[in-house]
Amino acid sequence: MESTKVLDAKGLACPMPIVKTKKSIQELNSGDVLEVHATDKGAKSDIAAWVKSGGHELLQDTEEDGVLKFWIKKA
Amino acid sequence: MAVKHITTKEIARKVVTNEETTILDVRNTDEFDDWKIEGGSVHVINEPYFNLLDGIEDVEHKLDKDQEIIVVCAKGGSSQMVAEMFDEAGFTDVYSLEGGMKAWSEHLEPTKIADLNGGGSLYQFVRLGKGCLSYFIESDGEAAIVDANRMIDVYEKFAEEKGVTIKHTIDTHLHADHISGGRNLAEKAGGTYHLPEKDATEVTYEYSSLEEGNDITVGNTTVKVQPLYSPGHTIGSTSLIIDDQYLLTGDILFVESIGRPDLAGKAEDWVGDLRNTLYSRYKELSDDLIVLPAHFSFSSELGEGGQVSARLGELYEKNKGLQVEDEEKFRSMVTDNLPPQPNAYEEIRKTNMGKVTPDDEEQREMEIGPNRCAVHE
CATH class of the missing domain: 3.40.250.10 (Rhodanese-like domain)
Structure with a gap:
């Protein structure tokens, strides 16, 4: 999937994946897609919940070899 | 600051x-x-x-x-x-x-339930975060542990403090909500791990069959642990009567609810066993037995000092799961009201059978969340 920017949050523990995702999203324009890579399992439900509360859209998420990937479209 | x-x-x-x-x-x-x-x-x-x-x-x-x-x-x-x-x-x-x-989720809080005959004691280990209850029986330098959790160091330390050797570990059934520490504890202490044979058909390790008639003795023949076959939560579920006073019901009967029969995928088959155990087998026992279950689901079940227990006779008056005489009504109560299954319960069962051996971190993740072994209205 196409993305505007990739954020590598691998190896970071909660709350850092979300803190960094929030910061990266703020730097993007509406409609841009941020791709996030994380290894903290808690990120899965937290990113989904955060995206929802911020009004953004989670286009897709995958999990492969312990790496969680998210594609978030900015509102 | x-x-x-x-x-x-x-x-x-x-x-x-x-x-x-x-x-x-x-x-x-x-x-x-x-x-x-x-x-x-x-x-x-x-x-x-x-x-x-x-x-x-x-x-x-x-x-x-x-x-x-x-x-x-x-x-x-x-x-x-x-x-x-x-x-x-x-x-x-x-x-x-x-x-x-x-x-x-991993914290275990030990609390003394009673003194036993001949100087022994019975302790309940309350896993507040997950609702699991395990038991430590000590007498005359020996100990038996029932339904031990994965965090075996807690029991080992407790045994050391009391100056007792772990001789027996017993699981009342093959657990689906938490990873048993029974086998590891027995292995490390050189003791015997007991499991009901009917729950052990797929296990990959050696164990001693927990069955009615084969009493287990803790200490110098002072404390007697009598297995009582009581199927329903699983086909092998076995209760234990300790010192003729305490009834360890495993996941069959709780203080405010009863066990669920579906975690091995056989609700329809096992609901009849569950009913028979609760409405017939247990009824033949003394009302004065103190029920000590393997779980609690509600904080209201925690009594003084965090203990979870009740007189059997009192449960026959108050526990809603024991008031449904009509068989069809019982059947539908048990099979229509099943809560969501515990987190990773299939993987937990496989781990307890010895078929898979996840690392410590994976085991922790598998156990996150409530136990959900009970049915209640």
Whole structure:
């Protein structure tokens, strides 16, 4: 999937994946897609919940070899 | 001022002593709704940490600046961050729970149930965060542990403190909600691991069959553990009568509910066994037996000092699962009201059979969440 920017949050523990995702999203324009890579399992439900509360859209998420990937479209 | 930390042990104390406790749980709301710290005089507010990144205004008005606030998250990272924000905002008594809910899930609180014949004692280990109850019987330098949790070091340390050797570990059934520590404990201590044969058809290891008629002795023939076949939660489920006074019911009968028959995928087959055990086999026993179950589901089941127990006769009067004489009604109550299954229950069963051996971190993750071994209206 196409993305505007990739954020590598691998190896970071909660709350850092979300803190960094929030910061990266703020730097993007509406409609841009941020791709996030994380290894903290808690990120899965937290990113989904955060995206929802911020009004953004989670286009897709995958999990492969312990790496969680998210594609978030900015509102 | 730096943020203070609090341990799961201190929180457990607060719960069992009914101390007024305010918790700010900053996990996401789905996880919070699924499972949280409860019991005693605990009040919990939920506000996910990611809603507080720009400031704590949304939640700070709900709390007083000088009250004690314990911030809790999944593993302790986000609670630390939020606690620091409260500290900076002028709150003076803020704590972050070390290790978060993951550590809470593993905390075991031992409590003495009774003195046994001939100088022995019976202890209940309450896993407050998950609702699991295990038992430690000691007499004359020997110990038996029933339905042990994965955190075997806690029992080993306890045995050392009491100066006793672990001779027997017993599982009343093949568990589906938590990973048993019975086999590991027995192996390390050179003791015997007992499991009902009918639950052990797929296991990959050696065990001693737990069956009616084969009493287990702890200490110098002083404490007798009598197995009583009582199927229903699983086909092999076996209860234990200790010292002719205490009935360890495993996952068959709880204080406010009864066991569920479906975790091995056989609800329809096993519901009849469950009914027979509850309405016939147990009824033949003395009303004065003290029921000691393997789980609790509600904080209201925690009695004085955090103990979970009740007289069998009292349960026949009050426990809703024991009031349904009509067989069809019982059947539908048990099969229509099944709660969601415990987290990773199939993987947990395979682990307890010895078919898979996840690493420590995976085992921790598998056990996160409530036990959900009961059915209730």
